[in-house]
Amino acid sequence: MDATHISLAHGNGGRFMRELIDDCFLRHLGAGLDTDLDAAPIDLPTGQVVVTTDGFVVQPIEFPGGDIGSLAVHGTVNDLAVAGAEPRALTVNVILEEGVEVALVERVAASLGVAAAACGVPVVAGDTKVVGRGEGGGIFLATTGVGVRDPALRLAMGEIEVGDRLIVSGTVGDHGTAVMLAREQFGLRGDLTSDSAPLLAACRALRALPGLRFMRDPTRGGLATVCHDIVRATGFGVRLDGPAIPVRDPVASVCEMLGYDPYYLACEGRVVAVVAEATADAALTALHGAGCVDAAVIGTVVDAPARLVLTTELGGERFLEELEDDPLPRIC
Amino acid sequence: MDATHISLAHGNGGRFMRELIDDCFLRHLGAGLDTDLDAAPIDLPTGQVVVTTDGFVVQPIEFPGGDIGSLAVHGTVNDLAVAGAEPRALTVNVILEEGVEVALVERVAASLGVAAAACGVPVVAGDTKVVGRGEGGGIFLATTGVGVRDPALRLAMGEIEVGDRLIVSGTVGDHGTAVMLAREQFGLRGDLTSDSAPLLAACRALRALPGLRFMRDPTRGGLATVCHDIVRATGFGVRLDGPAIPVRDPVASVCEMLGYDPYYLACEGRVVAVVAEATADAALTALHGAGCVDAAVIGTVVDAPARLVLTTELGGERFLEELEDDPLPRIC
Numbered sequence: 019m020d021a022t023h024i025s026l027a028h029g030n031g032g033r034f035m036r037e038l039i040d041d042c043f044l045r046h047l048g049a050g051l052d053t054d055l056d057a058a059p060i061d062l063p064t065g066q067v068v069v070t071t072d073g074f075v076v077q078p079i080e081f082p083g084g085d086i087g088s089l090a091v092h093g094t095v096n097d098l099a100v101a102g103a104e105p106r107a108l109t110v111n112v113i114l115e116e117g118v119e120v121a122l123v124e125r126v127a128a129s130l131g132v133a134a135a136a137c138g139v140p141v142v143a144g145d146t147k148v149v150g151r152g153e154g155g156g157i158f159l160a161t162t163g164v165g166v167r168d169p170a171l172r173l174a175m176g177e178i179e180v181g182d183r184l185i186v187s188g189t190v191g192d193h194g195t196a197v198m199l200a201r202e203q204f205g206l207r208g209d210l211t212s213d214s215a216p217l218l219a220a221c222r223a224l225r226a227l228p229g230l231r232f233m234r235d236p237t238r239g240g241l242a243t244v245c246h247d248i249v250r251a252t253g254f255g256v257r258l259d260g261p262a263i264p265v266r267d268p269v270a271s272v273c274e275m276l277g278y279d280p281y282y283l284a285c286e287g288r289v290v291a292v293v294a295e296a297t298a299d300a301a302l303t304a305l306h307g308a309g310c311v312d313a314a315v316i317g318t319v320v321d322a323p324a325r326l327v328l329t330t331e332l333g334g335e336r337f338l339e340e341l342e343d344d345p346l347p348r349i350c
Numbered sequence: 351m352d353a354t355h356i357s358l359a360h361g362n363g364g365r366f367m368r369e370l371i372d373d374c375f376l377r378h379l380g381a382g383l384d385t386d387l388d389a390a391p392i393d394l395p396t397g398q399v400v401v402t403t404d405g406f407v408v409q410p411i412e413f414p415g416g417d418i419g420s421l422a423v424h425g426t427v428n429d430l431a432v433a434g435a436e437p438r439a440l441t442v443n444v445i446l447e448e449g450v451e452v453a454l455v456e457r458v459a460a461s462l463g464v465a466a467a468a469c470g471v472p473v474v475a476g477d478t479k480v481v482g483r484g485e486g487g488g489i490f491l492a493t494t495g496v497g498v499r500d501p502a503l504r505l506a507m508g509e510i511e512v513g514d515r516l517i518v519s520g521t522v523g524d525h526g527t528a529v530m531l532a533r534e535q536f537g538l539r540g541d542l543t544s545d546s547a548p549l550l551a552a553c554r555a556l557r558a559l560p561g562l563r564f565m566r567d568p569t570r571g572g573l574a575t576v577c578h579d580i581v582r583a584t585g586f587g588v589r590l591d592g593p594a595i596p597v598r599d600p601v602a603s604v605c606e607m608l609g610y611d612p613y614y615l616a617c618e619g620r621v622v623a624v625v626a627e628a629t630a631d632a633a634l635t636a637l638h639g640a641g642c643v644d645a646a647v648i649g650t651v652v653d654a655p656a657r658l659v660l661t662t663e664l665g666g667e668r669f670l671e672e673l674e675d676d677p678l679p680r681i682c
Contacts, residue, residue: 031571032673054507054583056566057402057433057497067399070389071441071494073479101389109403111443111492143494147405149680153487160443160477160492162403165389175386234388239363251386341364348481 024118029148042124043144046131047110050140058142060107065166070097074159077348079122081200083193083211084286086159087130089350092214092286093237094163095137099221100233100289102173103165105139110161112146115154126157137216139163155348175251177231183298184256184317187220187289187310188213189264190241194283195272197349210268215287223304224289229297233289237350242281242338244290245326248319258317258328258338281328282341284349292319356450361480374456375476378463379442382472390474392439397498402429406491409680411454413532415525415543416618418491419462421682424546424618425569426495427469431553432565432621434505435497437471442493444478447486458489469548471495487680507583509563515630516588516649519552519621519642520545521596522573526615527604529681542600547619555636556621561629565621569682573648574613574670576622577658580651590649590660590670613660614673616681624651 019034019041027034039053052058074090084092091108098105110130114123134141192213199210217235224230236244241263245256258281265273265280273280293301298315305313326338351369359366371385384390406422416424423440430437442462446455466473524545531542549567556562568576573595577588590613597605597612605612625633630647637645652659658670 026679027675029570029679030673030675031569031575034674035570054579055433056429057400057435057495059398059400062394062399066391067394067496068389068391069439069441069475069494069496071443071475071492072477073443073445073492075445075479075481075485077485097388101387103389107401109401109494111403111405111494113405113407113445113490113492143401143403145404145492147407147490147680149407149487149490152484153407153409153680155481155485158445158479158481158490160403160405160445162401162441162443162475162494163389164399164401164496237363238361238367243363247386341362342366343359343362347358347361348479348485 022120024114024116024120024148026116026148026150029146035146039146043127046127047141050142060142060164062106062166066169068098068101068103068165068167069162070094071162072097074350075155075348076197076350077155078200079157081197081212083196084214085126085129086157087126088133089214089286090159090161091130091133091137092216093350094161095139096217096235098163098165099217100235102171102225103167105137105163105165107142107164108134108139108161109143110141110159113154113158114148115156116148116151118156137218171225173232175232175248178248178252178292178319180254180319180321181295182231182292182319183295183315185291185293185301186314186316187305188312189266190285190288191265191269191280191283193286194346194349195269198346213285213287217287217289219308220289220305220310223308224291224301227297227300227304229294230291232292236285236288236290238284239341240282240284241290242326243341246340249324249326253324255320255323256317256326257320260328260330262314263316264312264314281338286350354452356446356448356452356480358448358480358482361478367478371478375459378459379473382474392474392496394438394498398501400430400433400435400497400499401494402426403494404429406682407487407680408529408682409487410532411489413529413544415528416546417458417461418489419458420465421546421618422491422493423462423465423469424548425682426493427471428549428567430495430497431549432567433499434503434557435499437469437495437497439474439496440466440471440493441475442473442491445486445490446480447488448480448483450488455489469550503557505564507564507580510580510584510624510651512586512651512653513627514563514624514651515627515647517623517625517633518646518648519637520644521598522617522620523597523601523612523615525618526678526681527601530678545617545619549619549621551640552621552637552642555640556623556633559629559632559636561626562623564624568617568620568622570616571673572614572616573622574658575673578672581656581658585656587652587655588649588658589652592660592662594646594648596644596646613670618682
């Protein structure tokens with residue numbers, strides 16, 4: 019296509035939109051995409067079909083370790099993975115702001131295509147809209163994933179029992195810190211990168227274990243918010259072992275300097291799993307085998323109080339409250 | 351919830367977001383929605399599974415005859431319907447701009463819920479993001495629909511043959527004109543309303559006919575763009591019979607006054623069907639029986655030239671060119 023910047027005509031259904039779709043999106047996402055169809059057929063193997071959906075408004079659009087395109091694929095695939103499913107199809111919605119560079123749209127489309135291919139999941143349907151200058155945020159994406167899982171798999175917060183262990187597959191807070199620094203508003207530079215990555219291998223390894231109760235990826239609101247969800251749904255307490263929670267040194271430093279708590283910052287390539295006490299060692303071994311070198315047992319489900327408690331290095335305790343103010347808007 | 355306006359904290363994964371989802375979205379969409387799940391199971395009957403996705407950025411958010419919520423449901427359900435499928439599940443992404451009135455979000459959620467229920471399709475998964483003031487357009491939606499169709503059904507532009515007839519299920523240009531007037535920038539007021547509506551009954555009636563080749567809903571770019579898609583895909587020409595194309599008098603008046611062509615304006619509750627010549631009468635009868643009182647045979651697929659030609663009331667001819675400039679941004 020000839021244009022260097024997105025104009026309103028790229029969203030009108032006519033020639034310019036067709037060129038944008040053909041030259042930019044189809045070229046990078048094209049293997050499974052037929053733009054002549056109103057609805058695309060997908061072949062699903064036997065099993066329980068599950069769907070998930072996610073919007074992406076991350077700012078900046080490109081950040082160390084990824085961009086909105088790879089993030090959208092990972093976020094959607096990971097929601098299927100933690101539900102115990104294998105991804106089979108993705109749909110992608112793009113909302114572009116007038117004036118955005120076509121080269122940026124192309125890089126995002128390419129990144130999305132590479133990430134989807136790496137996860138083995140085709141993009142089967144898409145839509146593009148263009149809004150006026152000042153009515154959008156550059157590029158927004160909204161993706162939906164369709165997956166299939168073993169109907170016998172029972173993964174739910176209702177399966178969680180007192181004495182169960184919490185395991186995290188890697189360091190927490192990397193994505194949140196990396197995006198925050200990429201905004202440069204703090205005048206800081208670090209060698210921090212987002213942990214944005216697919217969780218398919220980790221979740222496959224975990225779901226083979228009989229004592230697995232529940233998995234969730236700690237995105238917006240971070241590890242603490244996953245724990246609060248568990249507390250609210252089960253009525254049990256969660257006790258986190260502070261010194262056991264893996265946090266990269268630069269993440270800890272940046273958080274200390276800026277007054278953030280890494281337990282509330284988004285991860286985009288980590289899974290929190292709740293497993294039976296007897297399964298904890300096997301789960302850790304399984305995660306290590308799936309390449310999650312920093313995986314650790316980080317906490318226990320307790321009978322009471324129905325709150326989230328963090329034990330600290332010095333043997334103290336503090337309650338972690340539910341998130342109220344937004345520490346970092348447009349983090350994903 | 352206590353808030354009257356959306357704040358960034360409504361998007362952060364914490365308490366405010368949970369309240370927004372529980373008190374606003376769950377209340378109106380809740381029947382099939384379990385917000386504790388990362389991915390929702392859906393039960394699909396035997397058949398070919400199809401998926402479609404659409405973004406919605408219409409401005410204004412509420413317009414005569416609908417709003418962005420009902421429009422999102424109709425747009426998505428209609429893409430499944432014209433593909434010959436029955437809708438089985440919807441997912442909904444919401445991107446809210448800081449400062450939007452909570453009451454407006456509630457009205458849109460309610461409208462979305464009513465429209466989905468009327469189409470018999472549950473909302474099974476959703477996601478909400480909040481962007482800062484001036485980074486969004488009030489409310490954007492992105493919906494994905496999953497449907498199932500008879501695998502024996504062959505509907506495609508590749509099935510179209512010379513001599514086939516084009517049929518439209520009702521008047522064209524209503525949605526585009528109604529939204530344009532609702533913006534008030536022209537200082538005009540009309541009794542025009544959008545045609546936004548589900549096409550399920552019309553498409554069910556048509557797909558029972560053996561001579562049905564192809565169906566499409568003429569949204570962005572309107573009737574003329576559907577015809578151009580057919581010309582491009584088949585290499586045949588399309589000859590539209592101008593006087594036969596149903597256009598409401600006020601739509602024709604407004605278009606004449608403002609210099610728009612109703613054939614290029616969006617419809618959101620019409621289907622264009624291509625049928626074998628021998629099936630045209632039966633298709634018209636089927637559409638009338640499905641409540642499409644203005645349905646009409648409006649054109650013919652011809653061998654050459656591979657262009658879109660309109661015959662006028664006085665017996666003249668003119669070519670309808672492919673859409674280039676955007677006549678009406680943010681129309682859907």
